[in-house]
Amino acid sequence: MENVLRPLIVLGGSVVLTLLIGWAVDLLLRRADARRGERSLWGLLRRARIPFQLVLCVALLRGSYDQAHIAREHSAGTGRILSLVLIGSTAWLVVRIAGAIVETSYSRYANAHRDPARVRRVRTQVTLIQRVVSAIVGVVAVAAMLLTFPAMRAAGASLLASAGILGIVAGVAAQSTLANMFAGLQIAFGDMVRLGDTVVVDGEWGTVDEITLTFLTVRTWDERRITMPVSYFVSKPFENWSRGSAQMTGIVFFQVDHSAPVEAMREQLRDILRDCPAWDGRDYGLAVTDSTPNTMEVRALVTAKDADDIWTVRVTVRERLIRWLTEEHPYALPRVNTADALLPPSRVNGNAPRTDRPRATEPPRTGQGRG
Numbered sequence: 001m002e003n004v005l006r007p008l009i010v011l012g013g014s015v016v017l018t019l020l021i022g023w024a025v026d027l028l029l030r031r032a033d034a035r036r037g038e039r040s041l042w043g044l045l046r047r048a049r050i051p052f053q054l055v056l057c058v059a060l061l062r063g064s065y066d067q068a069h070i071a072r073e074h075s076a077g078t079g080r081i082l083s084l085v086l087i088g089s090t091a092w093l094v095v096r097i098a099g100a101i102v103e104t105s106y107s108r109y110a111n112a113h114r115d116p117a118r119v120r121r122v123r124t125q126v127t128l129i130q131r132v133v134s135a136i137v138g139v140v141a142v143a144a145m146l147l148t149f150p151a152m153r154a155a156g157a158s159l160l161a162s163a164g165i166l167g168i169v170a171g172v173a174a175q176s177t178l179a180n181m182f183a184g185l186q187i188a189f190g191d192m193v194r195l196g197d198t199v200v201v202d203g204e205w206g207t208v209d210e211i212t213l214t215f216l217t218v219r220t221w222d223e224r225r226i227t228m229p230v231s232y233f234v235s236k237p238f239e240n241w242s243r244g245s246a247q248m249t250g251i252v253f254f255q256v257d258h259s260a261p262v263e264a265m266r267e268q269l270r271d272i273l274r275d276c277p278a279w280d281g282r283d284y285g286l287a288v289t290d291s292t293p294n295t296m297e298v299r300a301l302v303t304a305k306d307a308d309d310i311w312t313v314r315v316t317v318r319e320r321l322i323r324w325l326t327e328e329h330p331y332a333l334p335r336v337n338t339a340d341a342l343l344p345p346s347r348v349n350g351n352a353p354r355t356d357r358p359r360a361t362e363p364p365r366t367g368q369g370r371g
Helices: 002-036 043-067 072-112 116-147 148-155 156-161 163-173 175-190 264-273 308-330
Strands: 199-201 204-213 215-220 225-229 248-256 279-291 296-304
Touching: 002 043, 043 072, 072 116, 116 204, 116 296, 148 296, 204 225, 248 308, 264 296, 279 308, 296 308
Parallel strands: none
Antiparallel strands: 199 204, 204 215, 215 225, 248 296, 279 296
16 A cells, blocks of 8 residues: 555655645736736746746655655666756746846836837847847756766766867857857947848848847848848948938939929929828928930939838829829920920021021132132
């Protein structure tokens, strides 16, 4: 009877005790979260209740397994397996707790500061810090798991002696990976590019959607994702429209006939902008910037508070101004001129010979006069 009750008491007691402690801790966290309000640390710590219960259960089983007298001939292997699970679950718990602390810190900073640029910079930094902490915890956990094997502990001295050679070989083999990692840290703390920034890379316009230690993802306006190594942003030039002030100036070009009413177009541009909510009211203008034998180029200048609004203002001005020209001044639209060229007034009135009529051929002069 003892051989049956002892394993049940040890195993069942560990599970029941784990569930009771986990329920009590979760209840305390929920009450603390209800008092502190939205996005508090206690509410975010509830995400770690599963790894916490796993750590607690495995620790209880690891400590009381010898008292259960189950499979004594395999006690060493079972103990090592429990140790490995305990190390892995502990690493999982640490990562969850670190993530909750980082997210809480970012939420408090975002609520206290209204500057979008500073908030995006801090968000980029805390995200990369969280990834670095997760990577470090993972490496330490794997190392601790390997050290549970006696053969790995015996080989530690030889590995330590050859650490210099291994470091050189690993550095040469992972040169690009290390370069990307250092570039990621440089981007995070050098404030070169942040999450949410509007950038133009390789002719593609988009928003920075994700930054890791090795790669960066840009979400384009048509919902495509461009993934590139972070070293690209350290070694090559790119446009960051969110750097500094988000205000932007845009231009719209029109090709019109030489007879187009420029002053009326300027007044119509002002009326269009007054009806456009995306225009910030800072500045506008319309000027003739170039001409060709058939058309002249008119440039409309507009402003907006950010890249999204400048796009809206530009397409609105282009659409409404072309429609106004079509309805009110159709002669101002560009066209192919197939008519004969007009002659100068002096030639038309007969004050000078017409160049389009043949002239009589005069006899050559001999230089001796007429006889």
